[in-house]
Every structure is written in C-alpha cells, then in structure tokens.
Amino acid sequence: MNCKPNDLAMIVRIPASWYQIGSPQTMRVVEGLIGKVVRVLYIDNIDADGEPCWLVEEPVVLIPYIAAVASVQDCILQPLNPEGELEDINTNEELTV
Numbered sequence: 515m516n517c518k519p520n521d522l523a524m525i526v527r528i529p530a531s532w533y534q535i536g537s538p539q540t541m542r543v544v545e546g547l548i549g550k551v552v553r554v555l556y557i558d559n560i561d562a563d564g565e566p567c568w569l570v571e572e573p574v575v576l577i578p579y580i581a582a583v584a585s586v587q588d589c590i591l592q593p594l595n596p597e598g599e600l601e602d603i604n605t606n607e608e609l610t611v
Contacts, residue, residue, distance in 0.1 A: 516588050517554045517568060523591040525550045525574070532576055532583075544576055551594065558585045565589050 517523050525547050532544050554568035561567055566588045573582035 515566060516591050517593050519554065519556050521554050522551055522594040523554055524594055525552065525586070525590055526592045527590045529587055529590055547574060550574065552586060554591070561587060
C-alpha cells in the first residue's frame with residue numbers, strides 16, 4: 515500500500531476505467547489529472563481487481579459538472595509525505611545558486 519490515512523498524495527497514473535468515460539476531449543482532461551494532489555482519508559472499498567481505494571477529501575472531477583470520483587485506487591497515488599523523507603533537510607543552511 516502506498517498511502518496512509520490523512521496523507522497528501524499525488525495522482526501519478528490514470529486507471530483504465532477513467533478513460534472509458536466520455537469523448538477524446540474528456541481523455542485530455544483526465545490525462546491532466548496526473549499531478550493533482552489529493553488528501554486520502556480512509557480505505558473506502560476494494561475494487562474488482564482487489565485494489566484498495568481511498569476516499570479522498572474532495573472528489574476528483576473527470577468531466578466538469580458531469581462525472582467525478584470520490585474513491586481513488588491506492589496504486590495510482592504517490593504520497594507526498596512518506597516517512598523519513600524530510601529528516602535530512604536543514605532549513606538553516608543558506609542556499610547558493
């Protein structure tokens with residue numbers, strides 16, 4: 515599992531089921547969701563492939579005013595705050611370019 519409850523996570527891939535919604539124009543909108551940041555709350559369900567799906571704080575809009583999803587598969591997410599990632603950062607050091 516990639517995420518834990520309350521993590522901020524980035525959508526890093528698009529599940530095939532999202533491409534089955536709408537037209538070619540919709541596919542461009544869906545592909546634009548890569549990089550979207552969501553907050554995962556808790557495991558809401560397990561999909562048909564056995565993949566855990568997180569309920570997200572705000573639904574992910576697939577087609578404006580028409581289709582959105584409230585649960586996102588764990589396998590398409592990358593947590594932004596994995597354990598230990600920030601331990602080596604010293605904010606007191608001056609940055610030089």
